[in-house]
Amino acid sequence: MTDEPGLRERKKLRTRAAISTAAIELFLERGFDAVGVAEVARAAEVSKRTLFAYFPTKEDLVLHRFADHETDAADVVRARRAGQGPLAALREAFLRGLEAGEPVTGLSDAPAVLAVFRLVTRTPALVARLAEFAGAGETALAAALGEAGVPALDASLAAAQIVAVRRTLATANMDAVAAGAPAARRLTEARAAAERAFTLLSSGVGFA
Numbered sequence: 786m787t788d789e790p791g792l793r794e795r796k797k798l799r800t801r802a803a804i805s806t807a808a809i810e811l812f813l814e815r816g817f818d819a820v821g822v823a824e825v826a827r828a829a830e831v832s833k834r835t836l837f838a839y840f841p842t843k844e845d846l847v848l849h850r851f852a853d854h855e856t857d858a859a860d861v862v863r864a865r866r867a868g869q870g871p872l873a874a875l876r877e878a879f880l881r882g883l884e885a886g887e888p889v890t891g892l893s894d895a896p897a898v899l900a901v902f903r904l905v906t907r908t909p910a911l912v913a914r915l916a917e918f919a920g921a922g923e924t925a926l927a928a929a930l931g932e933a934g935v936p937a938l939d940a941s942l943a944a945a946q947i948v949a950v951r952r953t954l955a956t957a958n959m960d961a962v963a964a965g966a967p968a969a970r971r972l973t974e975a976r977a978a979a980e981r982a983f984t985l986l987s988s989g990v991g992f993a
Contacts, residue, residue, distance in 0.1 A: 891958030
């Protein structure tokens, strides 16, 4: 028998990817503000209604890739090994992401990643929407830290610091790569910066 639920899900994922790809190609070619949602829908061969079912806002056509990582930090805390502290798990995960060249760490020189980075940083509406995702990620991380036994206020303060540090590290990496530094060459410096940042965090948030 055909796995209908699985087939439908794969079809949805393909449609979502096709819409986003069409949108980003148009945005990169002519600029985010110069392209309308109706034009994106035509390029992706879907209706506007279908487009908005997958992407509630125009900004989400680009930033869904960031939104997909919104709860990453919270997920790392919840999935940490027995006996491992939340911050140690987050440090380990970030360093692992650097080694793998994950775009979320900023250490990726893939042309497509760099193109989207430049599009986002040069478009105020995308910068504003990205800040909303960061805020939601911070809230999720605070909740995960609370589940780990960190008092509520401490969890909120720590989450704000951790999210800011991760964002600062990622932005520094992407700025360097966008300026022409190969990701492989940047890795040693990026790793050292991350180690330093998480060491400072451990003394600031009060737990490891």
